[in-house]
Amino acid sequence: KAGVTQTPRYLIKTRGQQVTLSCSPISGHRSVSWYQQTPGQGLQFLFEYFSETQRNKGNFPGRFSGRQFSNSRSEMNVSTLELGDSALYLCASREIVGSDEQFFGPGTRLTVL
Amino acid sequence: QKEVEQDPGPLSVPEGAIVSLNCTYSNSAFQYFMWYRQYSRKGPELLMYTYSSGNKEDGRFTAQVDKSSKYISLFIRDSQPSDSATYLCAMSGASGGGADGLTFGKGTHLIIQP
Numbered sequence: 748k749a750g751v752t753q754t755p756r757y758l759i760k761t762r763g764q765q766v767t768l769s770c771s772p773i774s775g776h777r778s779v780s781w782y783q784q785t786p787g788q789g790l791q792f793l794f795e796y797f798s799e800t801q802r803n804k805g806n807f808p809g810r811f812s813g814r815q816f817s818n819s820r821s822e823m824n825v826s827t828l829e830l831g832d833s834a835l836y837l838c839a840s841r842e843i844v845g846s847d848e849q850f851f852g853p854g855t856r857l858t859v860l
Numbered sequence: 861q862k863e864v865e866q867d868p869g870p871l872s873v874p875e876g877a878i879v880s881l882n883c884t885y886s887n888s889a890f891q892y893f894m895w896y897r898q899y900s901r902k903g904p905e906l907l908m909y910t911y912s913s914g915n916k917e918d919g920r921f922t923a924q925v926d927k928s929s930k931y932i933s934l935f936i937r938d939s940q941p942s943d944s945a946t947y948l949c950a951m952s953g954a955s956g957g958g959a960d961g962l963t964f965g966k967g968t969h970l971i972i973q974p
Binding site for chain 1 (some may be wrong): 865896901902903904905906909925948954960961963965966967
């Protein structure tokens with residue numbers, strides 16, 4: 748099976764712009780979670796989607812949003828970008844909600860100038 | 861105080877040495893404990909998964925959880941240069957992360973010298 752894929756791998760934006768990141772989970776996996784990784788804060792949970800519904804959300808402002816499509820692919824959107832949003836955004840998928848192992852993609856490196 | 865504390869390193873050891881990586885945490889609700897390995901420019905991959913206290917061994921890797929001390933460890937025996945990576949501890953109060961997702965340490969950068 749192909750692993751979790753994320754596009755694009757690298758992105759450069761300027762403050763105030765918005766960005767959309769995409770994640771394709773492993774075939775058959777219905778749960779997709781998003782994490783932000785920065786040197787200062789480490790990996791932080793953003794949100795999880797299952798069957799097109801957001802199940803859980805971490806402690807991030809409303810500028811961070813996401814959605815999941817019927818084929819389980821997910822997108823996350825960040826509006827009004829700030830310099831502090833520069834990070835590696837990781838997507839993880841698992842077969843069902845509650846299953847132990849999450850499989851991470853390679854991430855999208857977002858740089859905000 | 862962060863919920864999970866992990867020494868960022870770098871930790872540099874010679875090939876063949878036993879490596880000890882550790883995390884401490886403050887949330888007594890954590891019951892599920894994981895160790896992930898992350899190579900440069902890659903996403904984290906799950907190495908070990910442990911529920912509650914105790915030890916778990918898988919090949920050269922041993923995970924230990926001491927809930928009374930809120931302390932978890934990962935031991936790597938016969939370390940290899942290919943083990944050089946960042947090791948992240950992660951934990952949660954519910955299987956698979958629950959409502960708050962997984963809570964990660966910041967990671968320890970490990971270097972195995974040939």
